[in-house]
Structures are given as structure tokens and as C-alpha cells.
Amino acid sequence: MDAQLVAFTGVAAGMVAMPGADFTVVVRNALVSRRAGVACALGIAGGLLLHTALAVAGVAAVLTAVPALFRTLQLLGGAYVLYLGLRTLRSLGRPRGVVPDGVDPGPGEAGAGQERPRASAAGEEGPGARPLRQGFVTNALNPKAPITFLSLLPQFVPAGSPAMPRTLLLALIVVVLALLWFPAVALLVDRLGRWLRGPWAARAVEGVTGGALTVLGLVLVLEPLRS
Incomplete structure (x- = not known):
């Protein structure tokens, strides 16, 4: 058993599962529908794939320089x-x-009295396209992610071993963890949707997630302005 690989998996799992903008956006979309939540989760995994690819290629070093x-x-x-x-x-x-706006309930997931999504015209985005894009953009526009990966990945490359194959393996682990964690969050929220989508609970969750996203956004905007 590769002890370094096990250690990295534990560290990466903690990084992926740490509550933040990614988690909040997935919950927000999953409250609308299972399809929207899973699509958003896949978008986040796509963003992580982009970051890990940049880190492997060394492009993230430019952000530091x-x-x-x-x-x-x-x-x-x-x-x-x-x-x-x-x-x-x-x-x-x-x-x-x-x-x-921006999220689409899946077939049969809108209850009685709810607005059904309009049929998409040719060339328009299909259901799930916007949540997918939201997840991807939310993660991809986080500049701290490639810096984190750039500083973290080399720590788990054994001395004397080829760096590229090992770094690719570590990057793959991160993406797999994201593909397991975020869809699981979306499915759990959807499973609890019977209670979470009740009038009062839904407004409370929307208020909490909206407030969390707003605070996170303000922190991200103000941090570079103060530096």
C-alpha cells in the first residue's frame, strides 16, 4: 500500500468536502430538482478537472508569478x-x-401548480445546461484552486520518481472524489426534498444558501481589493 497515496486521498477528500461556494451552489440547484443538482455537481467536477490539468501542466505557476x-x-x-x-x-x-432562473426541473419533478419548463427551441440550452455551467464557472473562476493544487501535488510525489505520471494520478483522484461527493450531496438533498421543499423550509434553505453565497462572494471580491 502506497502510504503517500493514502495520505493524499485523505487530504484531497477533506478539500473536496469542505463547505464553500461549490457545496452551496449544488444544494441550491438540488432543491429545484435532482437533475439540476447532479448537473451542477458534474460542472464542479469539470472545473476541478480544469484546475488539476493546469496544475499538472505548471500553468498555475503563472498566477503566482x-x-x-x-x-x-x-x-x-x-x-x-x-x-x-x-x-x-x-x-x-x-x-x-x-x-x-437558471435551473430546470426534470420531467415529472415539478409538483402540482408549479411552472413547467418550456420546450426548448432548436439551438437553445437543454435542461441541466445552466446548472452544469453554474457549477463549472463557480469552480473554474476560483484562482486559489490551481495554487492549492500546485503547492499540494508535489508534496506527494516520491523523490526520484517520474513527476508527470504521479501528478496525473493525484489529479485523477481529486476529480474522482468530486464525482463521488458532489452528486451524493445533490442526491441526498433531493431525497430530503419532501421536507426541504416545503414552503417554510424551502424559503429558509434558500435564504441560508443565498446568504452564504452572498457572503462568500463579498469575501472573494473584497480580499483582492484589500491586498
Whole structure:
């Protein structure tokens, strides 16, 4: 058994499962439908795949060498998370049963009296496309992720061994963990949806997730401005 590999898996699992913008966005979408939650989770895994690929290629080093680029990406990522949070809070004033912008309930998942998604015209996005994009953009616009991977991955490459194959394996572990964790969160939230989608519970969860996204977005936006 490779002790370093086991240790890295534990560290990576903690990083992936740590509550943050990714987790909150998945919960927000899963409250609308299972399909939206899983699509958002897959988008986050795609963002992690992008970050790990950049780290393996060494491109993330550019973010360390060019602070202005790092701060610009921080501002973009924070602004997007802030936008999602404010839009979630705005949806609190929407009558129950109206699907929030950017998420699509799956077939048969809208209850009685709820608005059904309109049929997509040719060339328009299909159901799940927006949650998928939300998950990807939320994760991909986090500039701290490639820096984290760039500093973490080399710690688990044994001395004298080829760096590229080992780093690729470590990156693959991170993506697999994300593919297990975030869809599991989406499915659990959907399973509890009978209670979480009740009028009062739904508003409470929307308020908490919207508030969390808004605070996270403000922190991400203000941090580069203060530095």
C-alpha cells in the first residue's frame, strides 16, 4: 500500500468536502430538482478537472508569478458567486412553485401548480445546461484552486520518481472524489426534498444558501481589493 497515496486521498477528500461556494451552489440547484443538482455537481467536477490539468501542466505557476492576473481572477470569481447569491435571495420574493432562473426541473419533478419548463427551441440550452455551467464557472473562476493544487501535488510525489505520471494520478483522484461527493450531496438533498421543499423550509434553505453565497462572494471580491 502506497502510504503517500493514502495520505493524499485523505487530504484531497477533506478539500473536496469542505463547505464553500461549490457545496452551496449544488444544494441550491438540488432543491429545484435532482437533475439540476447532479448537473451542477458534474460542472464542479469539470472545473476541478480544469484546475488539476493546469496544475499538472505548471500553468498555475503563472498566477503566482503575476499577482495582477491572480487578483483579476479573484474578482471575477467573487463577482460570479456574489451574483448567484443575490439572485437566490431575490427568488425569496417569488411565489412558491416558480422555478428560479437558471435551473430546470426534470420531467415529472415539478409538483402540482408549479411552472413547467418550456420546450426548448432548436439551438437553445437543454435542461441541466445552466446548472452544469453554474457549477463549472463557480469552480473554474476560483484562482486559489490551481495554487492549492500546485503547492499540494508535489508534496506527494516520491523523490526520484517520474513527476508527470504521479501528478496525473493525484489529479485523477481529486476529480474522482468530486464525482463521488458532489452528486451524493445533490442526491441526498433531493431525497430530503419532501421536507426541504416545503414552503417554510424551502424559503429558509434558500435564504441560508443565498446568504452564504452572498457572503462568500463579498469575501472573494473584497480580499483582492484589500491586498
